[in-house]
Amino acid sequence: MNDVSSGPRYQQLARQLKSAIEQGELQPGKRLPASRVYAQELGVSRATVEAAYGELVAQGWLERRGQAGTFVSEGVVPGPAAAEPVWYGGEQPEPQPFQMGLPALDLFPRALWARVMGRRLRTQTRFDLALGDVCGEMALRTAIVEYLRFSRSIECLPEQVFITTGFAASMTLILQTLGKPGDKIWLEDPGFPLIRPLIARQGITFCPVPVDDEGLCVEEGIKSAPEARFALLTPAHQSPLGVALSLPRRHQLLDWAAHQDAWVIEDDYDSEFRYQGKPLPPVKSLDAPQRVIYAGTFSKAMFPALRTAWLVVPLPQVAAFREQASLAACGVPLLWQMTLADFMREGHFWRHLKKMRQHYAQRRKWLEQALTEQGFDVKPQQGGIQLVMAVEGDDREMARRGREARLAVQALSDWRMNSFGEKGLLMSFTNISSLAMAQQQVRMLVNIIGK
Template sequence: MPRYQQIARQIRQAIGDGELAADSRLPSSRTMALELGVARATVENAYGELVSQGWLERRGQAGTFVSPSASPTASGANIASSQPQGAPMPFQMGLPALDAFPRALWARLTGRRLRLQTRYDLLMPEANGESTLRQAIADYLRFSRSIDCQPEQIFITAGFQAAMRLVVGTLAKAGDGIWLEDPGYRYVRPVFADAGMALHPVPVDGEGMQIDYGLEHYPEARFALLTPAHQSPLGVALSLTRRHQLLEWASARQSWIIEDDYDSEFRYHGKPLPPVKSLDGPERVIYAGTFSKSLFPALRTAWLVVPQRQVAAFARQSRHLPCTVPILIQQTIADFLREGHFWRHLKKMRQCYGERRVWLEAALAEQGFDVVPQAGGIQLVMRVQGDDRAMVAKGRAAGLAVQALSDWRMTPAGEGGIVMSFTNVTSHEMARRYALKLRQAIT
């Protein structure tokens, strides 16, 4: 374990044991470094990790203090009770590594934007998103994902669900069918159901969505939503044969493919797989992305790349569903992209997630769990025998934010599993502690 993580662990333990009370002041990083015989930067990194996790808080020149929400934890207490208020629960899904985000850099970029703002920046933002951000996304997609698009084809939305509502409002009508991966991302289904669309579950195997099944059972569907680069939650990639098969179906039926590329940047072996959009000769693919997984979810910022021929229709609909992301946030993201910080951050996070996944896989294997191999992503799946929902209920009662694979399915058939994230598992020791807690909870 790196030295700064050892120091952070000792401070957390002191807070948990009541040796450091809430609101108590810690020594300065210089003083602590002299006492421990380490570099000052090592102590700063330890303090920074604890601040990001909610254990400590900085109060300007007054110094660094134990957070008022960090309370002592009795021996053997529930893990959830040891979490600072607002901190993510162990294994919580949908989160990047909060401790690894360059918050100081982000604050500097935001402050610069604030200083440079003119009175015109106080006006209502463009309905389809800030032009500088749309240009920055177009440049990034061109070089990183081989998607050749223009800024006017990009629409910024307040999250993935808002992006799907824009698609539905522009292209769909009640009664239209949509292929959905089974198992698949369950939180977006209400958007389509509320629009009166027919939800068609299509099974997923080792090559991704079974396109043959969709063609046989629901050939008249007008939409298909899928995660081809890294299927959610199983982690498989859609094979090249099925990608071409999907495009042929969409072209022949004049249907629409919605490609959710939610965490394709986080692939640990080789380059990220090319998106279906990069093969889209017929222009039937709507490409969706978000900054929630690559940066942080509080941004509530996603985007769509729509076919050139549909730009006018989406522009009309966006006047009814305008982008609500604050212009300051959009401008800061644009600067983060244009100045190369995004590339460097992704490179750092790929290494970080690869290490953290190994920690958790090893810890789960020590407890006899069977982890499904995956080439990337920010979550993992464990195979289990028996009622996965009952096991998950026990785990959640113990303060572990695990999810049942059965809850991601639209049909009852299929093996059970437990889905969890490893992004905020910051040490091998933490992974072993959480894995042991999960074993104790479900057996």
């Protein structure tokens, strides 16, 4: 939160001054008191005032004019700027209502994480200062293997696990290791749009494949592009529709991949969050033909700023992946990797997931209730961290108006390539912490898009 009274004293003072500038109480060109005088006035040290001034000079709010003193910069625009969300001292802004792709930031056990990291930091040896394994630290890879065995029924060796800085880095590693320009890739339609430019950069051609109630229509893929080299999909909860890939389709997909020597890329980014029924096993757990590359991430289960994801690659491909990985050694700092390994090994990760499953089920219910109270039609989904609300009319225009009002809803149409179908708005519920909050946000949405 943007609490002016937290953090070191100089930062508190910097925030107070910045807020006064934003509110127009301190006008551009106004001279500030000399630091010695101001320090006496406030009962703080002169160094505190100097540090606060220094920070605001660095941010452009104040300027020094030599002997003449410190002044509010001429360039700042007071008044209207105060209506913008207030960013203090390098802190991130709060999530926008409905913002997708974020876990519940308020529920992550930050103090526990800091303790685990602090312990690692204090017990570092000089060897921890050197470059680690280019594929990621063994301790973390081993912890991931244990977790996958226990939670996802995937049996693999630590050597098969590659640590990356996120899904984009994972995809780059896969395509650079196994792909070549001109190869084709099946993509779910509708599907996650942000990954498409990266795939295009590698010279790989998209083959959109429609999605129905059983997930990706494998038969359609085989009909339109049987020779594709890759199929990228989200079998646990299709992103964004939330359906699970049915068991017959999982087998059909694996048969196709084995027959064609194609690669299935299983993006399992949010599979932990399922609220009803028993999850189907991941495609990777059925992968006798060794054609599946499994991509996981800690962005949802932990937090996105961790920038840590992983791949599980078939054993015969380990050497090729290792060679490619060595060209750009693992980008996740060793300290973070080791902290994460401790966090997992000590059971904190598992406990956190268990807690989050309950919270997300509750938060989803709150948003669903608030939307249905207003007469909206929410698509049933068994899991995931986002939901789809059907709308009539131009969903792109609705999403645009929402964005203008800082409501981070997305249009289902913007996730489509060739497919036609229902219009909808995609939204996340992860950061909605009460029914009242859900109702308030939905009322804001109604004001913007109507009913």
